[in-house]
Amino acid sequence: MMSAPELLSSALMAARRIVVFPSSVELGPVLAHLVTSRAEKAITSRGRFTLGLSGGSLVSMLGKELLALPELDCSKWVVGFCDERLVPFDDPESTYGLYKSKLFSKVNIPDSRILTIDSTLPVSECAEDYTHKLKEAFPDDDFPVFDLLLLGMGPDGHTCSLFPDHPLLEETKKIVAPISDSPKPPPQRVTMTFPVVNSARCVTFVSTGGSKAPILKEVLEGREGPAFPAARVVPTNGELFWLVDDPAAASLTIPVERPGSGAKL
Numbered sequence: 242m243m244s245a246p247e248l249l250s251s252a253l254m255a256a257r258r259i260v261v262f263p264s265s266v267e268l269g270p271v272l273a274h275l276v277t278s279r280a281e282k283a284i285t286s287r288g289r290f291t292l293g294l295s296g297g298s299l300v301s302m303l304g305k306e307l308l309a310l311p312e313l314d315c316s317k318w319v320v321g322f323c324d325e326r327l328v329p330f331d332d333p334e335s336t337y338g339l340y341k342s343k344l345f346s347k348v349n350i351p352d353s354r355i356l357t358i359d360s361t362l363p364v365s366e367c368a369e370d371y372t373h374k375l376k377e378a379f380p381d382d383d384f385p386v387f388d389l390l391l392l393g394m395g396p397d398g399h400t401c402s403l404f405p406d407h408p409l410l411e412e413t414k415k416i417v418a419p420i421s422d423s424p425k426p427p428p429q430r431v432t433m434t435f436p437v438v439n440s441a442r443c444v445t446f447v448s449t450g451g452s453k454a455p456i457l458k459e460v461l462e463g464r465e466g467p468a469f470p471a472a473r474v475v476p477t478n479g480e481l482f483w484l485v486d487d488p489a490a491a492s493l494t495i496p497v498e499r500p501g502s503g504a505k506l
Contacts, residue, residue, distance in 0.1 A: 257475075259461060259483045259497045260506065261490045265302065265449045268484050272447060273306035275482070275506045276389065277313070279443055283388040284317050291378070293390040293433065295323045295401065296336035299447055303391075304343030315348045319378055321356040323390055323438070324402040325371075327364055327429035330357070334427055358431055368419035368431040375416055384416060387441045390433075394448050395425065398456050398469025402432035405469060409434070435473060443480040446471065451488035458492040482506060 262268040280290035294303075307313060322336055330338040337357050345355060356374045358367050379385035392400045402420050403409055409418050412434045420430045438444065448457055460472045461483065475481065490497060500506075 257481045257483065258506070259485065259490075259493070259495070260504075261493075261497045261499050262484070262486050264486050264488075265298075268447070268449065268486055269302050269306040270309075271500070271504055271506060272302065272391075272445070272484055273310060275445060275484075276303070276307065276391075277310060278505065279389045280315075280318065283442075287388075289317045289319055291319045291321070291385075291387045291389075293321050293323045293387045293441070294336070294340060295391055295393045296339060297393045298449065299391055299393055300336070300339045300343055302447070304340075304347075307344065308347055313348060315350040318350050319354045319356070320345075320350060321375060321378070321385075321387070322358070323392060323400075324430055324432035325358045326427045327358070327360055327367060327431065328427055329360055335360070364419040364421050364429045364431065368415070368417045371431055372415070372417045382440070384436045384440045387437075389443045389445065390438060390441045392438075392444060392446045392471075392474065394446060394453065394456070394460065394471040396452055396456055397424070398460055398471050399425075400446070400471040400474060401438065402430040403435065403470040406467075410470060410473070412436075438474055439476050439479075441476055441479050443482070444474055444476050445482040445484060446474070447484050448489050449486040451491060453485075453489040454491045457485065457489050458494075461493060462495055 283290040325336050326334045328334045359370050362370055375385045394400050398405055402423055404424050412418050413436060415434050416437055417431050418434050420432060422428055423430050460469050
């Protein structure tokens with residue numbers, strides 16, 4: 242008979258889907274379909290689709306794959322950012338700035354539905370200002386409930402701007418937290434907290450490349466010592482997908498899904 246922690250662990254594993262593709266070329270279209278299928282579902286039931294974006298390789302992948310879809314309609318989308326760097330929007334480190342050039346400027350998301358930080362404010366005030374924007378966008382939720390959050394994972398196991406061994410990992414009250422000592426530059430950022438991430442209806446990690454293989458194994462299969470931040474993403478009532486390519490999955494020993502071409506999640 243399984244102990245309570247084992248039962249819990251088993252339930253979490255059952256709710257988590259690890260889907261492996263030969264490369265990011267095959268992964269990209271499946272991600273785009275996941276975004277649009279969750280959008281359709283949300284708009285049908287709630288009249289809008291709320292999407293939280295992360296930076297890194299996701300920007301160019303989404304820019305390419307979403308724009309390749311025929312008749313993409315984003316007019317009822319509301320877009321926020323899982324974390325953002327405190328830099329001007331024209332700085333190459335600005336996640337919003339990158340999405341603006343690769344995606345937002347080419348689709349019909351109204352500017353008023355793209356929730357951006359005020360990068361002119363000091364970092365603590367910036368986090369408060371962004372919290373206020375999210376509360377306005379999600380007036381009925383204690384913590385915003387996004388339809389879909391897209392996350393990446395760093396080679397140290399961080400996600401959003403939630404870094405290993407950082408005090409922010411234990412934040413339970415704030416929606417958005419400031420960070421001024423990010424171990425990865427730029428040092429000043431704002432980030433969604435775990436209560437927001439784990440409130441989402443669907444969370445999808447995208448992790449590609451052989452450099453991620455050792456850390457991905459520890460995140461998905463466990464390790465000695467504290468769990469990495471990415472391993473602490475376990476939606477309370479939502480779906481959890483890990484979309485990875487073969488190089489990133491190279492060290493995994495747990496069962497994974499390997500869908501054929503044209504797969505839909």
